[in-house]
Amino acid sequence: MDDPVRLTRRTVLAGAAATVAVASLTRETSAASGTRAPSANAVSTAGPFVLPALPYPANALEPQISSRTLGFHHGKHHKAYVDNANALVAGTPLAAKAPEEIVRLAARGEGPADLFDNAAQAWNHSFYWRSMKPKGGGEPTGALLELVQRDFGSTDDLRKQLVQAGASQFGSGWAWLVFDDGKLKVTKTPNAETPLTGAATPLLTVDVWEHAYYLDYQNRRKDYLQAWVERVVDWEFARANLPAAAKGGGK
């Protein structure tokens, strides 16, 4: 599993915006050594990247994802990426740009070496929280259902592809449902990589870094993915992300 304290320390060593980074390190070290679970309502607003409040209580996805997993994942891992990304752009022209633009610019080599990983992970996690909901799962509706039937055959086939993509991602990464070149597709990306840097429109994502499931499922990543596609996924979020041209479904 990655280590938010180590990541933050690396940021300090990178030398950029050292004052902000030191403050970030202090907060993270303090949080990591505390005994209280991180707050699900923690919000960081010290730069272009924001740690959003979770869109549901931390225990709302149980039993598929425990409040302990969600608390650490959001309050420590995601927070570290947000703090690191903000520290890395502080005092630079990038600080005035939107998070999505920073991710795209960093992918092209702008900013410090660590920027892409932290900025993309900050964005990917915000997208992941919204890709889930309590009592999720079931069937997509409307235009998304029509596209799923046209491009996968059935929701069950889509679920199988998402599970397969996440289970077969070697090491850390993400599985995605995207709209690309007029079609729904399932893709996977390693580490912090994100469809945001390419032509495809991301519709939803599932995190397959070990920190997303290890407390609850240990090495059984496939079980986490199966539970995710059956009980947690928010198809409405995916439908809302369809490009305007795709909202008519497969007609």
Ligand SMILES: [Fe+2]
């Ligand atoms: Fe994660």
